[in-house]
Amino acid sequence: MRIDKPAQLTKLRKELVAVEKKHTKKIMICCGPGCLANGAAKIVEEFRKVLKKKHIRGFKIEALKETGCHGFCERGPLVIIEPRGTFYTKVKPKDVEEIINESIRKDETVERLLYDDPSNGHKIERYNDIPFYSHQQRIALRNLGHIDQYKIEDYIVADGYNALVKALTKMKPDEIIAEVTTSGLRGRGGAGFSTGRKWATCAKAEDTPHYVICNGDEGDPGAFMDRSIMEGDPHSVLEGMIIAAYAVGAHEGYIYVREEYPLAIENLKLAIHQATEYGFLGENILGSGFSLTLNVSRGGGAFVCGESSALMKSVAGEVGEPRAKYVRSVLKGFHDKPTVLNNVETYANIPVIIDKGGEWFAGIGTPGSSGTKAFSLVGKVRNTGLIEVPMGTKLREIIYDIGGGILDNRPFKAVQTGGPSGGCLPEEKLDLPVDFDTLTEAYSMMGSGGMIVMDDHTCVVDLAKYFLAFLVEESCGKCVPCREGLFQLHAMVKKISEGQGIEEDIEKMEKLSDVIIKSSLCGLGKSGPNPFLSTVRYFRDEYLAHIRDKKCPAKVCRELIRFDIIADKCDGCTACLSACAFDAITGKKNEVHVIDQDKCTKCGACEAVCTRNAIEVS
């Protein structure tokens, strides 16, 4: 069915809402990346099987929905029964029948599958009452977990494409741009450039044609915000892009998605197909005379292709290498034409801004950074997952209230924000209100929203080594400071982690970092030394311990630690002996075992299997 007039959409929405209302209960199964990895597909299958077999009066199979990421990945697979919001965690296929019996047939709950608050052990039934959710405010992630990710009808029921109608029928392009500028929205991809200003520059550019591109090349290790949006709510991205294209006068657009996200590619293509059928895309959209085609462009998974100029080259089919941007890509971008490039999350915010107004959006967050920001909260926190909070929320709130604190009540050490080229913030920065500017002032950055929490078992030298190795590997290799400079920086950090460093190295590395920052061609190189700089700024003592005392305080760096078996504690169970892949452990059953230091590779396998805590790391 093609929609040519706004009234038709209103009518369609009414019909669809009526259908939705008939479902007295709905089963929402989270099919986000985390839950799928934990077997959500099997749960969906089981639900379908049992529901078919049991036939429950008043329950239609359409009320079973495969949603995008609900956020609380750590407790997945998640099943939510709406409208009550009953929140079942770690569901297994064998639990399905019981859920149907208790929650669908009756109005009961399956107590053992409910969330138990780790602070007091109490069970909490509804997700809105769980601290992980109650401290969040969701705008970009508004529909995730609440609509079926494969159905445009569900998006329409959730007021989807309302903003598009408003934009195309009631607003002029410059009014849209003014609204976005008022909202104060800044690019969610990392740099935080004003979206309204970017659009205005492109709209004014005389050269034609104009293009819109969506950056879905989320490459930071541990980040999955954009992935979740593209998979779970692809229409919000499309709607944002269509509005952007109308505002800047573009008739062709691309969504650049990394090859590693096959489901995102599939769902976006499906969404484009559905939107075209309904007339939200293609020729003469909603009878307005405005036309736009959108295509999905698949990237090969090179980190550097998240950089705007490299991305545009990659979309055009060339090698993904950045170019100097002394002329900005908004004026000379894709095919050297004016191009608006925004990140997935930025586009997902647009429909809400148009719907509710820029003033409303600007009222959320901080004066310099309005709105909310999605983060993927990972690492050593209790509640890992996908979250969205107003800008200005304190790190402590994110890590302790939403994240539930550090695993096993260990001490907090640092949090890495902004991906590999972001920074590492220590405990004294926990009360920092998170926004674009405060993070930059604290020598870190917002980046696209990865947040990795670390406890005292993390060695910052090892961390810097890991991220630098990642950047050396992902550097495109075009310019010398990034290609050779980061390589040398990594080599020096590695030397320190092996106890081979000297104190002068730190100063030398700081100088080299300064040259890399000043002389690299693109953002990857310019921010490349950050893993070293931010850790050495806040944890210089730890570097010095590696250099002066040849000790790794966190007991991580293999060259500086040794594993021993404490004779008093060892009961000779032979578990460690069988776990050691290098035959470094000897001993007879029921007798004390010994580690041969020459053979030991310090992999830690023995420590992991020992139930007596008899393995000592020093």
Next chain:
Amino acid sequence: MVHLTINGQVVQANDGEMLLDVIKRMGIDIPAICQHDAVEPFGSCRLCTVEITKADWDGWKNYVTSCLYPVADGLIVNTHSETVNEIRKTLLDLYLARHPNSLFVRKLAAEHGVTKTSYEEIPDGDDCILCGLCTRICERMGFSAISTVGRGHSKEVAPPLKEAPPDCVGCLACAQCCPTGHIKFSEEGASRSIWGKQFEKIACSKCGKLTITKEFADSLSETRNIPREYFDVCDDCRRKEIALTMGRLAQWSREEETV
């Protein structure tokens, strides 16, 4: 026309020109080893980095590659500030660590006071400095027979699949513009070998002198719409032929006048 200040001297420049063009014209010597007039500026060596500022930038300075930075009115440029010299020196230090055996790199580094690298040396480092001149010139010639392969520190210049490149015509443009002489080729009689591919050169039908390769001639004739026979005669013989024709014409016109 714009006016800018370079090392304290006010100079004029044309709109659209790059800083490096003006700097060179003034006779100021700064290294720029990935730059070549035959191809677009690229910005990979970073050695032509200069310091720029403007009167109204409140003392803020930026470091840009002059090969890619367009001239602008009121720009104040310093090609040898302390920081710029430090950047250049560090870059050459890094080059030297990667290519300790390259005479070209050693000479250039020594000119800037770096005779020994302070970084971890790659003892068997080759001569390819990844300036990208060869691949860009090849693309410019219309062949794109070679390209850079891989990324990061293991990036290299190579033909597709590292086999004899099917699109190479043996024109030698890549080898001619390689600043370090890394690209090797051999010539023996009428045959030429480069990138593991063998070529036969054309012998002039008049004097027998060897000219370009047959593949190069075929390609030029096809893409530039030149008759293939054009390449059967060498430039010298063609010049001789034209001179003779011109001579005959002159003789003929003199005879006409006297009649």
